[in-house]
Each structure stands twice: as C-alpha cells, then as structure tokens.
Amino acid sequence: MTTGRHRGTARDAGDGAGEGFRERFERGLGFPLDGFQHRALDAIDGGESVLVSAPTGSGKTVIADYAAARALELGGKAFYTTPIKALSNQKFAELSKRYGEERVGLLTGDVSYQARAPIVVMTTEVLRNMLFARSSMLDGLEVVVLDEVHYLQDPYRGSVWEEVLVLTPPQVRFVSLSATVSNARDFGAWLTSVRGTTRVVVETHRPVTLHNHYAVAERGRDHITVLPLLRDGRPNSDGVALDDRRRRNPRHRYRAPRRGEVVEYLASAGMLPAITFIFSRAACDDATRQCLQDGIRLTTGEEREQIRRLTEAAVERLSDDDLRTLGYGPWSAALEAGIAPHHAGLVPAFRQAVEQCFSAGLLKVVFATETLALGINMPARSVVVERFAKFRGSDTSALTSGEYQQLTGRAGRRGIDTVGHAVVLWSAATSFSLVARTAIAPPPDLVSSFHPTYNLAVNLVRRWSREEAHGLLAASYGQWQAPPGSVSLAALLDRRLAILEARGFIEGWHLTESGHALASIYHESDLLVTDALRQGLFDGLDPAALAGVVSAFTFEARRTGEDERPPRQQHVVDRLARLSALAGDLRADERRVGLRRTRRPDAGLARAVMGWAGGSNLDSVLREADVAPGDFVRNIRQLIDLMRQLAQVAPDPPTREAAQLAVALLRRGVVGADDPASVGSAPDPPVPS
Numbered sequence: 001m002t003t004g005r006h007r008g009t010a011r012d013a014g015d016g017a018g019e020g021f022r023e024r025f026e027r028g029l030g031f032p033l034d035g036f037q038h039r040a041l042d043a044i045d046g047g048e049s050v051l052v053s054a055p056t057g058s059g060k061t062v063i064a065d066y067a068a069a070r071a072l073e074l075g076g077k078a079f080y081t082t083p084i085k086a087l088s089n090q091k092f093a094e095l096s097k098r099y100g101e102e103r104v105g106l107l108t109g110d111v112s113y114q115a116r117a118p119i120v121v122m123t124t125e126v127l128r129n130m131l132f133a134r135s136s137m138l139d140g141l142e143v144v145v146l147d148e149v150h151y152l153q154d155p156y157r158g159s160v161w162e163e164v165l166v167l168t169p170p171q172v173r174f175v176s177l178s179a180t181v182s183n184a185r186d187f188g189a190w191l192t193s194v195r196g197t198t199r200v201v202v203e204t205h206r207p208v209t210l211h212n213h214y215a216v217a218e219r220g221r222d223h224i225t226v227l228p229l230l231r232d233g234r235p236n237s238d239g240v241a242l243d244d245r246r247r248r249n250p251r252h253r254y255r256a257p258r259r260g261e262v263v264e265y266l267a268s269a270g271m272l273p274a275i276t277f278i279f280s281r282a283a284c285d286d287a288t289r290q291c292l293q294d295g296i297r298l299t300t301g302e303e304r305e306q307i308r309r310l311t312e313a314a315v316e317r318l319s320d321d322d323l324r325t326l327g328y329g330p331w332s333a334a335l336e337a338g339i340a341p342h343h344a345g346l347v348p349a350f351r352q353a354v355e356q357c358f359s360a361g362l363l364k365v366v367f368a369t370e371t372l373a374l375g376i377n378m379p380a381r382s383v384v385v386e387r388f389a390k391f392r393g394s395d396t397s398a399l400t401s402g403e404y405q406q407l408t409g410r411a412g413r414r415g416i417d418t419v420g421h422a423v424v425l426w427s428a429a430t431s432f433s434l435v436a437r438t439a440i441a442p443p444p445d446l447v448s449s450f451h452p453t454y455n456l457a458v459n460l461v462r463r464w465s466r467e468e469a470h471g472l473l474a475a476s477y478g479q480w481q482a483p484p485g486s487v488s489l490a491a492l493l494d495r496r497l498a499i500l501e502a503r504g505f506i507e508g509w510h511l512t513e514s515g516h517a518l519a520s521i522y523h524e525s526d527l528l529v530t531d532a533l534r535q536g537l538f539d540g541l542d543p544a545a546l547a548g549v550v551s552a553f554t555f556e557a558r559r560t561g562e563d564e565r566p567p568r569q570q571h572v573v574d575r576l577a578r579l580s581a582l583a584g585d586l587r588a589d590e591r592r593v594g595l596r597r598t599r600r601p602d603a604g605l606a607r608a609v610m611g612w613a614g615g616s617n618l619d620s621v622l623r624e625a626d627v628a629p630g631d632f633v634r635n636i637r638q639l640i641d642l643m644r645q646l647a648q649v650a651p652d653p654p655t656r657e658a659a660q661l662a663v664a665l666l667r668r669g670v671v672g673a674d675d676p677a678s679v680g681s682a683p684d685p686p687v688p689s
Helices: 018-027 034-044 060-073 086-098 124-135 149-153 159-169 184-195 237-248 257-267 283-294 303-315 320-325 328-336 348-359 401-408 432-440 454-463 468-473 477-481 489-502 513-518 526-534 543-554 568-591 601-613 617-626 629-649 653-665
Strands: 048-051 077-082 104-107 119-123 141-145 175-176 198-204 211-217 223-230 272-277 339-342 365-367 384-385 389-391 395-398 421-423
Touching: 018 060, 034 060, 034 175, 048 060, 048 184, 048 257, 060 077, 060 086, 060 141, 077 086, 086 104, 086 348, 119 124, 124 159, 141 159, 141 257, 141 489, 149 159, 149 175, 149 432, 159 184, 159 477, 159 526, 175 184, 175 477, 184 198, 184 477, 211 257, 211 432, 223 257, 223 568, 257 272, 257 283, 257 365, 257 384, 257 421, 272 283, 272 513, 272 568, 283 328, 283 401, 303 328, 303 348, 320 328, 320 617, 328 348, 339 601, 339 629, 348 401, 348 629, 384 401, 401 421, 432 526, 454 468, 454 489, 454 513, 454 526, 454 601, 513 526, 526 629, 543 568, 543 601, 543 629, 543 653, 568 601, 601 617, 601 629, 601 653, 617 629, 629 653
Parallel strands: 048 175, 048 198, 077 119, 077 141, 104 119, 141 175, 211 421, 272 365, 272 384, 339 365, 384 421
Antiparallel strands: 211 223, 389 395
C-alpha cells in the first residue's frame, strides 16, 4: 500500500522550468514579491509541496498561480480546487483571462466544461471522486492547489480534504493555502508524513495594517462615538469604562448605531468602501432598503452608468419574467446608489454582479452574510461587524478569534489602502472587553473533522486490503491528532462495514453489485440513496416525479417546523413515505452502533421541483417552494449532481433514462444562467473517465 507520499520525479529541482521562467513570471506580476512568497516559490522550484498559512489578502494566490503556470511550462497539468462553486467560478474566470479560455476547464458537481484542459478548476469533492474512480484525467497531473485548505475542519465536508491528500498519486505535489492557524507547523509535519517533504511557510504580518474600532451611540442623540478597540495592543481603557458604567447602571443610555448613521460616519471619515457583516439574509436586505429610504446615495453619474452596464451584462441570460420575479428593478436601483446586499438567498447572477461592481470600486457599501468571508475576492477599506454574536443552530454565541480574523481579513486593499479598518458595533449582549480580547487572541488551531463514510468504506474495500485500508485511515490527520485512548478511525470504519454487510452491500471483504453502485454515489446520504435505488424506490417514475423524490436527499429546510406541502401525486407521496421508513431503519442501526446518523430525507421541495421539471415558470415555483431564489437554484444544482450520478449507476434502464431526462429538464433558466457549460453540448459524466 502507498499513500500519496512524494517519491520525487524527473521534473524536480533540476527540471526544465529553470530560472528564466520564474523571472518572466515575477516580471509579469508588476509588483515585487514579499519574503514569504519568495520562500514558497523556492520550495515549488525545489520539487517540494508547500503549505502557506497567511492572513487574508496577503497574496497567497500568487503562489498558487505560479505553481499552475509552472506545471504548464513543464507540459503537465494543474488542478485548482476550492471548497465552493462560487470560488471555482471566480477562479475559472481569472485563469481563463490569464491563460486563454481553451486552456482552462471547470468541474463542479453539476457542471463539466473542458475537463481535459491543462488547468482545471474544481470543487474538492470532484478530485476526490476522480481518485476513487482512478480517472485517466489524473495522468500527467503535476500539481494540485488546495485553496482554503483549513476547510478540512468543516464538520460535514472536511473529510474530503484529507482523503485527497492521502490518496492522490505520490508524484503529484500540493500547494495548500490556509488562513492563519496556530498549529501550521504540526499540520505541515503531517503533510510531510503523507506527501513527502512539505515546506511550511507562515506569514503573520498583514500587508495592510488593521485598525480596530468600536462604535457606540447614546439614546436621544444622533451622534455616534467611535473608539479605538486597542491601545498598545491591549483593550482600550475608555472602552472598558463603558462596561463598568453599564454594570453599575443596567438601565444604561447606550444603543447600537443605526445603519444609516454608520454609513454616513464611514463616508465622512474616508473609510469607504465597506462591507458590513450581518448574520441574517433578511437583515442584509432590510439594511439596504433602510439606507435607500434614508436618502443615502454614494455614486456619481458616471459610476451609475458603469454599474448599469455591469448588471445588465450579468443578467443578460435571464428572461424578463424571471427578472421581474427576482425583483431586478429595486435591486439594480440599490446598486446604482452604491449599496447592495450579498447573501446565499440571491441568485448567482445577482451575487456575481455585486462582486464585480464592488471589486471595480463602484459599490461603496455591501451588507453581507459571512458567506462572503470565504475566499471571494472582494477587499474593502473597512469591515463593519454589526453584531458580535451569531446563531449556531440551537443557540447564539460570540464570534471566535478565527471568525473575527476571517471577517476582518477583508479590510484593507493591498496597493490601494495604507490602513484597513474593522468596526464592531455596540450590542447589549456583548461587552467591549470581550470584543477586544477576541481581537488580540491568537488564531485557532486547525482541527480535523475526519470520519469514514459509507462511500469511503466501499471504495477502500474495492481498492485495498483490510490491512491497507486501516493503514490509510491511520495516515489521516484525524488519527494524527486523536488523543490516546480515543476510538480509532479504523474502529469507526469497522462499524460502517458491519452495517454494510448486514444490508448486503459487502460480503466479507468483497463488494456485492449494490456495493459497486454505492462506490459511485458521492453524497452525504450515500447509503440511503443506494439502498433506495436497490429497493426500486426510483423505478417506474417519470422524470419530474423522479426528480421530486430524489430532491428529498438534497433539500434541507433552513428552519425546523416549516410547513411541508406534499406533492399532489399519490404515487410520489407513497415513494417518499417508503423512503422515510427506510431512513428510520438505517438511523436506528447507526444509533445502536454509535455512528453519526444519516440525515432524514426532507420532501419540502419535492412539489416545487416537480413543477420546475414540468415547465412551470420561476414565479409560480418560488411561491410553491417558499424558499429564497438563491436557495432554489442551489438545491436544483445539487439535485442535478445527484441525478447525474443515478443516471450512471441505476440498474434499471428506464430509471437511468428518466434521470438523464430530468437533468435536461431541471437545467434551464436561472438554474444554469451563469454556467459556462449551460450553452452548447451536453455536459460530461460526473467523474470523467
């Protein structure tokens, strides 16, 4: 057995890229590199993998771009992976502009475009799926960029990053880009253990100095006070005095500054453009409306004309009816005033227009949820944090130091601003002292969230012996970090295998026919999907009904207790009831052996999905679904991804055909409007062979 440990290749330090190539690359940048960037490029030239831990906006992507360009120079291929589709689309556009559209491909769950190009941008899951399929696309692969590699601590998807690092062929080098973490050296030591020599490059210095502020207002007064959060690296005593006065007199006179007040202050202080983070989509929309109602206008006539051109280009593939449904008129009017919301409830075309206008310096204020903090290239002069607490599913708690650093990392535009500003607004629920302590706290450790899935289990059975499979799990970062005496990952794998054997997916250390199907289903409910497929729950359904039933795997209501409107067709209701019972049996078994339980199916979108597949317009479907337009698009795209997988593995030919037809019916209008593959030939299979 081998993990991805680097053995060295003929193209290492003495290869053909040479001095001349690097000099040309650096000259083409138009700006000098920093020391940490030079150290990282030295490692790449020396044939090493590299881990870069540095603040947001410090220039980590230059290192990734060099690695990709160098792979092209050597006649090899480069994969650039990101955690979310929005980042993949953004990087695809950047690289296409730099190297030419014919040299860059894009692979996400629902899109496959120029998959054989020498540079391919993809979500991390796509690379993991290629590795399990032993895709020929891996031939000639020189380097993999793992952007936002700290995402491996995500409790739901983080395992994928470790699987990729352990399973990628040994000759491939990695460039891993991370936000600032405290244990980068430890993570780098683990990378060396599985990938071979890995240079750890840590940069703690921000390229633009950050000034932290705290804003408070008083009742009955239209004036806000902005204090430095820190003095000489310690909590400002003037702010601590606010806490003391509030403790002595709970009926304090302080209040949170109003949104219009904050915008006007930032404008007068020369602190625009700004991103205000609000952990609520509705509040982002409300804030935009409030500013417009207050008469705030932040753009010139020339800027408004440029914004109009950009927004019209962004939505040119949407119909007039869809634009009316999406509220294009009020939304575009807000943008022309220099103000915009940005959150996952907006359709991708709207979000991308906001990103383009802001990056071009045309928008002055964006009210955004924290999704904007994940890698999207939208630097600002200032960042405002409206509330220093966020809801975490069951309760509300203060931001962590890592979250604060991620949000405020957007403040300060390199090459434009000499300083960046972070402004936290007063809140009755959060003390000044807590905010100040969080701002100066060290960054958090990177912590593994690795856990073996059913899909991983059957792929291990398919490709390796039991001993080798246990060895691969032992090589994970999760096991590296596991405290002595904790349950081993191999033991968790064995529990998964016991459930698979009891259900007939494996016999001993061999896959059954159903086990082979499960090996090609990449989804959080992988076993439940495949069990439903095996038991014929998808057979005999027309494309729209099939899409409705399968949507129960991809949809999850944002709030518990939401009204569910079942499909009108009784046979679809019956299939969903059987699916729910099947899930109940599986969850009971998982609970009995101490495994994380598979998520319950949620049929809340089934009726709307069937309407969309049946040709209903966007307005009627959104009213039926009672979800935000962006949520609808995201759910349909996830459904398309799963339907494409079913079209590959379903044993019943009519079911395969129905799944293929469903994909064609679902990918229309607003769902595919921003995809490069949405015009032209049919997309490639989910995992190119």
